[in-house]
Amino acid sequence: xxxxLRYLSENATELIFYAQQHFLxxxxxxxxxxxxxxxxxxxxxxxxxxxxxxxxxLQVGSRxxxxxxxxAALTIPSLALFGMLQPLLGLxxxxxxxxLTLYAVYPVLRNTLAGLSGVDPAVLEAARGVGMGPVRRMxxxxxxxxxxxxxxxxxxxxxxxxxxxVVAAIINGPGFGKPLQDGLARLGxxxxxxxxxxxxxxxxxxxxxxxxxxxxxxxxxxxxxIRV
Amino acid sequence: xxxxxxxxxxxNRDLVAAPVIVVVGLAVVLLYTTNRQLDSVEQRALDPSxxxxxxxxxxxxxxxxxxxxxxxxxxxxxxxxxPAAARIRTGTLAFxxxxxxxxAYGVIILLAFLLGFGTTTAIIALVxxxxxxxxxxxxxxxxxxDPALIEAARGMGMSARQTLLRVEIPLAVxxxxxxxxxxxxxxxxxxxLATFIGAGGLGEPISSMLYLGxxxxxxxxxxxxxxxxxxxxxxxxVAERLVSGRLG
Amino acid sequence: xxxxxxxxKIYPKxxxxxxxxxxxxxxxxxxxxxxxxSGCGKTTILKMMNRLIEPTxxxxxxxxxxxxxxxxxxxxxxxxxxxxxxxxxxxLTIADNIAVVPKMLxxxxxxxxxxxDELLHLVGMEPxxxxxxxxxxxxxxxxxxxxxxxxxxxxxxVMLMDEPFGAIDPITRERLQDEFLEVxxxxxxxxxxxxxxxxxxxxxxxxxxxxAARGRLAQYDTPSEVLAHPADDxxxxxxxxxxxxxxxxxxxxxxxELAEIVISGAGAAAKDRPVLSVDDAGxxxxxxxxxxxxxxxxxxxxxxxxTVYEAVDVMLDGHAPVVVVVDDDGQPRGALRWDSLxxxxxxxxxxx
Numbered sequence: 001x002x003x004x005l006r007y008l009s010e011n012a013t014e015l016i017f018y019a020q021q022h023f024l025x026x027x028x029x030x031x032x033x034x035x036x037x038x039x040x041x042x043x044x045x046x047x048x049x050x051x052x053x054x055x056x057x058l059q060v061g062s063r064x065x066x067x068x069x070x071x072a073a074l075t076i077p078s079l080a081l082f083g084m085l086q087p088l089l090g091l092x093x094x095x096x097x098x099x100l101t102l103y104a105v106y107p108v109l110r111n112t113l114a115g116l117s118g119v120d121p122a123v124l125e126a127a128r129g130v131g132m133g134p135v136r137r138m139x140x141x142x143x144x145x146x147x148x149x150x151x152x153x154x155x156x157x158x159x160x161x162x163x164x165x166v167v168a169a170i171i172n173g174p175g176f177g178k179p180l181q182d183g184l185a186r187l188g189x190x191x192x193x194x195x196x197x198x199x200x201x202x203x204x205x206x207x208x209x210x211x212x213x214x215x216x217x218x219x220x221x222x223x224x225x226i227r228v
Numbered sequence: 229x230x231x232x233x234x235x236x237x238x239x240n241r242d243l244v245a246a247p248v249i250v251v252v253g254l255a256v257v258l259l260y261t262t263n264r265q266l267d268s269v270e271q272r273a274l275d276p277s278x279x280x281x282x283x284x285x286x287x288x289x290x291x292x293x294x295x296x297x298x299x300x301x302x303x304x305x306x307x308x309x310x311p312a313a314a315r316i317r318t319g320t321l322a323f324x325x326x327x328x329x330x331x332a333y334g335v336i337i338l339l340a341f342l343l344g345f346g347t348t349t350a351i352i353a354l355v356x357x358x359x360x361x362x363x364x365x366x367x368x369x370x371x372x373x374d375p376a377l378i379e380a381a382r383g384m385g386m387s388a389r390q391t392l393l394r395v396e397i398p399l400a401v402x403x404x405x406x407x408x409x410x411x412x413x414x415x416x417x418x419x420x421l422a423t424f425i426g427a428g429g430l431g432e433p434i435s436s437m438l439y440l441g442x443x444x445x446x447x448x449x450x451x452x453x454x455x456x457x458x459x460x461x462x463x464x465x466v467a468e469r470l471v472s473g474r475l476g
Numbered sequence: 477x478x479x480x481x482x483x484x485k486i487y488p489k490x491x492x493x494x495x496x497x498x499x500x501x502x503x504x505x506x507x508x509x510x511x512x513x514s515g516c517g518k519t520t521i522l523k524m525m526n527r528l529i530e531p532t533x534x535x536x537x538x539x540x541x542x543x544x545x546x547x548x549x550x551x552x553x554x555x556x557x558x559x560x561x562x563x564x565x566x567x568l569t570i571a572d573n574i575a576v577v578p579k580m581l582x583x584x585x586x587x588x589x590x591x592x593d594e595l596l597h598l599v600g601m602e603p604x605x606x607x608x609x610x611x612x613x614x615x616x617x618x619x620x621x622x623x624x625x626x627x628x629x630x631x632x633x634v635m636l637m638d639e640p641f642g643a644i645d646p647i648t649r650e651r652l653q654d655e656f657l658e659v660x661x662x663x664x665x666x667x668x669x670x671x672x673x674x675x676x677x678x679x680x681x682x683x684x685x686x687x688a689a690r691g692r693l694a695q696y697d698t699p700s701e702v703l704a705h706p707a708d709d710x711x712x713x714x715x716x717x718x719x720x721x722x723x724x725x726x727x728x729x730x731x732x733e734l735a736e737i738v739i740s741g742a743g744a745a746a747k748d749r750p751v752l753s754v755d756d757a758g759x760x761x762x763x764x765x766x767x768x769x770x771x772x773x774x775x776x777x778x779x780x781x782x783t784v785y786e787a788v789d790v791m792l793d794g795h796a797p798v799v800v801v802v803d804d805d806g807q808p809r810g811a812l813r814w815d816s817l818x819x820x821x822x823x824x825x826x827x828x
Contacts, residue, residue: 176334
């Protein structure tokens with residue numbers, strides 16, 4: 001225990017740096033995934049692009065197809081996905097973010113679609129009845145009501161991505177994967193175990209950080225009427 | 229799909245997609261690589277008998293760990309769903325949810341440090357990593373059984389044990405199987421990391437090619453692993469569909 | 477026969493008991509309806525009869541046998557139990573659903589199968605059609621019929637029913653009630669039936685048990701007695717101001733003396749009696765003359781098997797002061813006049 005604390009204090013700046021990197025890596029990926037999912041969900045949900053006669057079958061079909069592709073991404077083992085991106089995008093930050101974004105899409109998309117379709121149709125009908133146009137209905141009524149479900153999907157995505165992000169070290173990605181990999185490579189060296197423990201527990205630290213973020217976001221953005 | 233297609237094909241058309249993606253994806257990758265020449269290192273990595281051996285190791289890791297998870301998590305999940313466990317239930321599940329952030333890669337290496345390298349350690353790590361989905365789904369599946377059914381069963385004279393075995397578990401099976409499916413896929417993925425602690429598996433060709441900078445071979449081996457994962461997920465999906473179909 | 481002796485239920489965290497010292501005896505082969513306001517404890521009382529809820533004090537007697545401490549699961553296999561949400565197991569076929577208790581009791585396969593068919597017939601569902609279907613393929617009324625069949629499956633002496641028709645639409649409910657009475661005529665079970673609907677309680681019950689708050693038994697008597705002579709203010713108010721009209725539904729027309737009518741053209745002198753025209757089949761077609769009325773009233777009829785309630789209903793509907801009572805073949809048997817109906821009924825509802 002004592003030696004671990006010494007290790008922490010000796011490498012404090014470096015570890016804080018890793019923490020920041022990990023935090024940001026996860027943040028960017030999930031944010032990107034959320035934007036993609038939201039846009040995709042809005043398009044799929046309202047489907048303004050298809051002719052009305054096709055709308056119903058295409059809408060349902062394309063929703064399922066989108067979820068299918070998104071879940072396929074999550075099914076691919078992280079090592080394999082990073083591996084497939086490496087020849088195309090090289091090493092470092094870019095392929096890491098791309099891979100993690102792909103992973104994060106499924107939970108967010110699934111929850112966004114579920115949240116949007118879970119809004120009571122009677123409420124939407126009432127909104128239409130008072131003369132709200134489609135855009136206003138979406139922005140003022142449907143999205144706010146679906147928000148708790150969407151947020152919960154983003155939270156799941158964050159947890160998953162925090163865990164997978166360490167594998168990015170394989171392709172020289174940032175974050176806590178680095179000390180993990182270093183510890184493994186230097187097996188037997190004096191700090192190798194400490195490095196591995198730090199890499200592993202550091203993820204929990206980042207997760208705790210995000211829990212605080214989410215608590216705040218939930219408080220600030222959930223409309224008062226549906227705050228649980 | 230016309231109305232002439234038999235009902236079960238129409239209802240399950242989403243299950244056709246996965247194999248299609250796999251076949252198309254693999255074809256694209258293979259086409260891409262056959263246009264280039266592979267050097268001797270890459271050829272060794274893509275040698276069929278070598279890959280087959282790694283495949284065998286991989287399957288063993290996946291199946292063994294999933295079976296162990298089922299044996300451990302199902303009874304625990306059943307126990308947690310009983311009214312007596314109500315007080316510790318939310319806490320346990322919330323804790324487990326948070327632990328999703330714990331990296332499998334880290335856990336594998338940590339365990340290797342503590343327990344030594346090798347297949348057994350890898351299996352233990354895989355069990356830990358995929359424990360939660362099965363546990364959560366078992367609990368949730370049992371909790372969402374209509375209380376009126378339980379009341380009817382007890383009211384008819386079924387003992388608590390009979391009610392659990394004949395009513396609650398059969399009705400919770402679809403959700404439990406969904407959890408097992410997630411665990412299975414998770415294990416396929418985490419098993420690729422087992423190579424780092426000397427347990428072999430299909431992660432070995434990927435990581436060694438990455439280390440040696442052979443992009444094409446990395447692409448091909450990764451594609452093979454991805455295809456395997458998708459196929460196993462598809463098989464599990466079919467099994468899941470069959471199970472829920474039978475129970476309506 | 478099932479009986480509760482000195483039964484109380486006290487929940488641990490509450491200061492006052494849910495049920496206090498209840499004594500209730502359900503006679504053999506009778507339907508007793510338990511009724512009372514929400515929260516009065518009637519469902520608790522029902523559930524104490526099969527010990528789904530354990531009584532805090534008191535004894536429970538099944539056919540004279542003290543079952544207060546007997547094994548709960550085995551006790552419940554001897555008592556039929558039907559609930560409002562039905563609770564048919566969705567993963568079992570209708571036949572398997574009904575067969576649950578017999579199988580638990582170890583009946584052999586052939587006996588189970590024939591019993592299932594017998595019960596499906598009894599509740600009016602063709603076995604060939606319904607045995608292999610699943611609950612989700614049935615309507616609410618059909619599901620509840622299966623629920624009743626399931627309760628009767630092991631031929632228990634006693635049946636407990638907790639608002640079984642509560643979730644059904646009114647039209648189907650009335651049909652189910654009639655069929656239920658018909659079934660009871662054939663099987664003569666001892667039945668305890670909880671309901672919050674007074675008309676249902678009056679219609680189905682051989683006896684009504686009216687409960688006030690905290691499971692206090694306010695009155696336990698035949699429906700007509702409860703309606704005619706409420707035991708206290710609570711019962712009077714519960715039974716409500718419509719009691720007199722409701723009592724009419726307990727009076728069969730067959731028990732009344734009908735006014736004579738004359739068939740026009742039959743040769744008998746009219747004197748002071750109403751004259752009726754009939755068609756070729758002998759059925760009433762129109763009034764020829766009704767003494768005391770300026771114009772000829774509209775012709776309305778009511779079957780002999782009906783109650784005074786229906787007679788009044790038909791007269792109001794047709795704006796007619798007199799109604800012809802016909803038998804099963806449509807032949808006129810007599811008439812009831814509105815004014816004599818109201819005047820001649822004694823205050824206690826007994827006919828003249």
